[in-house]
Amino acid sequence: MSRHLTRTFLLLLLSLVALTATGQSYRVVSDPTGGMIGTMVPVPGGSFVLPGTDRPTVVKPFLIGAYEVTQREYDFIMDDNPSYFTSPDKSCLPYYHGQGIYRSNTYKRPVESITWYEALEYCNRLSLHDHLTPVYTFTPDGVTKDDSADGYRLPTEAEWMWAAMAADAGQMERKFSGERNIAADYAWYRNNGYTDRNLLYNAVDLIAQPDYGTKPVGTRRPNPLGIYDMSGNVWEWCEDWYGHRTSLYDGPSTGTYKVAKGGSFHSPLSALRLDYRRKQLPDWPSRLIGLRVVRSLTEEEIQQSRPQIATP
Amino acid sequence: MKRLEKTLLTLLLLLIVPATAAAQTDSVAHHITRLATIDESRFSTYEDENTYDEEFFADGDPATIYYPNELKGRVPAVILIHGFNSNKTRMKKIPEQLSTHGFIVLTYTAADQARPLEWPPALIAAYQILLGEDRRTDSPIHGHVDFNAVALVGHSMGGTGVLHAAMTPFPNGLRGKIKTVIALNPYNGGPLVAEVGGGANDALGADLSRLTIPTLIVTGSYDALAYPWQSYDFCRDFQGPGKLAFISIHRLNHTDWYALRNEPRYEIMRAIIYTWLMAYLRDDDSYRDYYVDRPGSAFDRYIRPYLSNSTSRLLINSEEFPAYFLTD
Numbered sequence: 001m002s003r004h005l006t007r008t009f010l011l012l013l014l015s016l017v018a019l020t021a022t023g024q025s026y027r028v029v030s031d032p033t034g035g036m037i038g039t040m041v042p043v044p045g046g047s048f049v050l051p052g053t054d055r056p057t058v059v060k061p062f063l064i065g066a067y068e069v070t071q072r073e074y075d076f077i078m079d080d081n082p083s084y085f086t087s088p089d090k091s092c093l094p095y096y097h098g099q100g101i102y103r104s105n106t107y108k109r110p111v112e113s114i115t116w117y118e119a120l121e122y123c124n125r126l127s128l129h130d131h132l133t134p135v136y137t138f139t140p141d142g143v144t145k146d147d148s149a150d151g152y153r154l155p156t157e158a159e160w161m162w163a164a165m166a167a168d169a170g171q172m173e174r175k176f177s178g179e180r181n182i183a184a185d186y187a188w189y190r191n192n193g194y195t196d197r198n199l200l201y202n203a204v205d206l207i208a209q210p211d212y213g214t215k216p217v218g219t220r221r222p223n224p225l226g227i228y229d230m231s232g233n234v235w236e237w238c239e240d241w242y243g244h245r246t247s248l249y250d251g252p253s254t255g256t257y258k259v260a261k262g263g264s265f266h267s268p269l270s271a272l273r274l275d276y277r278r279k280q281l282p283d284w285p286s287r288l289i290g291l292r293v294v295r296s297l298t299e300e301e302i303q304q305s306r307p308q309i310a311t312p
Numbered sequence: 313m314k315r316l317e318k319t320l321l322t323l324l325l326l327l328i329v330p331a332t333a334a335a336q337t338d339s340v341a342h343h344i345t346r347l348a349t350i351d352e353s354r355f356s357t358y359e360d361e362n363t364y365d366e367e368f369f370a371d372g373d374p375a376t377i378y379y380p381n382e383l384k385g386r387v388p389a390v391i392l393i394h395g396f397n398s399n400k401t402r403m404k405k406i407p408e409q410l411s412t413h414g415f416i417v418l419t420y421t422a423a424d425q426a427r428p429l430e431w432p433p434a435l436i437a438a439y440q441i442l443l444g445e446d447r448r449t450d451s452p453i454h455g456h457v458d459f460n461a462v463a464l465v466g467h468s469m470g471g472t473g474v475l476h477a478a479m480t481p482f483p484n485g486l487r488g489k490i491k492t493v494i495a496l497n498p499y500n501g502g503p504l505v506a507e508v509g510g511g512a513n514d515a516l517g518a519d520l521s522r523l524t525i526p527t528l529i530v531t532g533s534y535d536a537l538a539y540p541w542q543s544y545d546f547c548r549d550f551q552g553p554g555k556l557a558f559i560s561i562h563r564l565n566h567t568d569w570y571a572l573r574n575e576p577r578y579e580i581m582r583a584i585i586y587t588w589l590m591a592y593l594r595d596d597d598s599y600r601d602y603y604v605d606r607p608g609s610a611f612d613r614y615i616r617p618y619l620s621n622s623t624s625r626l627l628i629n630s631e632e633f634p635a636y637f638l639t640d
Contacts, residue, residue, distance in 0.1 A: 084483055091484065281447070
């Protein structure tokens, strides 16, 4: 009996130690109401060749949000929730006398309908909230970035892809971010966004399926690094300008559109490919685009976190 | 002798009257043909990854942009969308004609075509493409789109979609960004077979009371898919202050004007679209006469002869609707 108890106790202790070693999570928002608390996942450094380029792009170790930023997190920091898929939502169809459709668990759904600039502003305010140095400075000519700042920011396209492929360059060709070959296990996208879309052509439409839209984050499987919804649910804003890819860490220096990655609940499977990217005007919000934050690691943090995020 | 003279005179009159009438008809037809002219040497087209939207355009099929070869300054632009179970090439003579006459036209194939309510989000995406192509420095239309003069033109369910997109504010529409809207055979329910496939427009409805811009609705007296009297329902709540024109083309069916090989009444359809856009998008006052119901007006001479509300015998249980209805 006593031996059994000792064994159980030792197992529990081991589990705790293992969790501490591998499940290191970084607080994003400490929400006093005790709802969603975002976590961050360490991504090891590495290098891979971006499609269309001829040289490897080196990615330094960084932290990435395990989830897309939720409406609750965004509202908590920005005191505003511009999302379309709130409750009631903003559809305002005449069929419902101009009222929106009531939706469940909207606070757990990803924030969307934000411009690229608003995404940056969120990162800055979140940094201040967590006593970090904001990365972005807004100027009349645009936005400048302080690479030495330790605050939250948007991922570059290279970082996003590296995290989506679970820091494994061999995963570049994958059709979505996940381990097995069943997209619906890992992503909310067009085929499972409508659970029974148009079986008889007439059976389903947005009224019959009022829940068609974003889904609460983390309700599909995570990728091998423990990151949820990298594919599907909402597109995620990236820092890069949309243009000819270069091997530079943060993409082209100018452009018209910004890059968004990962696909949404409304995307065809082809848009979930890890090397696929969407273009979006930085001042044009979309109900299909949200964000996920990343944070560069300081040298000290890198040293502390080895070997978990060591560059191979 | 007198009798012979009288007979000769009568014969002469009989010859002259039809000849004059025929000459007048020829003149009207010639006028319409001239308005509907397409000159392929005067415009170009392009489509590439920059004009593609993976969420709202058909898989791998970017929008096509038609633009005049001689682009000077900013010019009016049109977003054209097809109807149910169709694609951007079916009505391509419309953008060809409009870009012949100086308009930039963007047309795309919609990914979602099952219900009228699926059209406005795609129109918003198309508007963003237009905005982006105007800003992109290496785009052929860079700096040439006049965003104070953008029109929506849609056919069938696309017609219903453009009416609502023009009326409804962002994020559900483009209210405030659209100067005029044209709905061709707009779908507001129809025969059972159509409603089984496409619903009855329940979600969007026919209430256009908040649509304030100049609006043209074109239907056909033989339209067996989007019944003309149901298209006319779109006019019932319209309050303006923009001009409203409802026009029913004699014997025009839902898609025959562009889908049949001989393209019956395609020219009058194109002439109507063109004159309306000249009047209410380009603000050329001389074209407003095409939409004034007055003896001797351009409407009276060139448009009205093509209109009627005589329905096909196949349209059983048809209801009343006017051949045309124009507000001042």
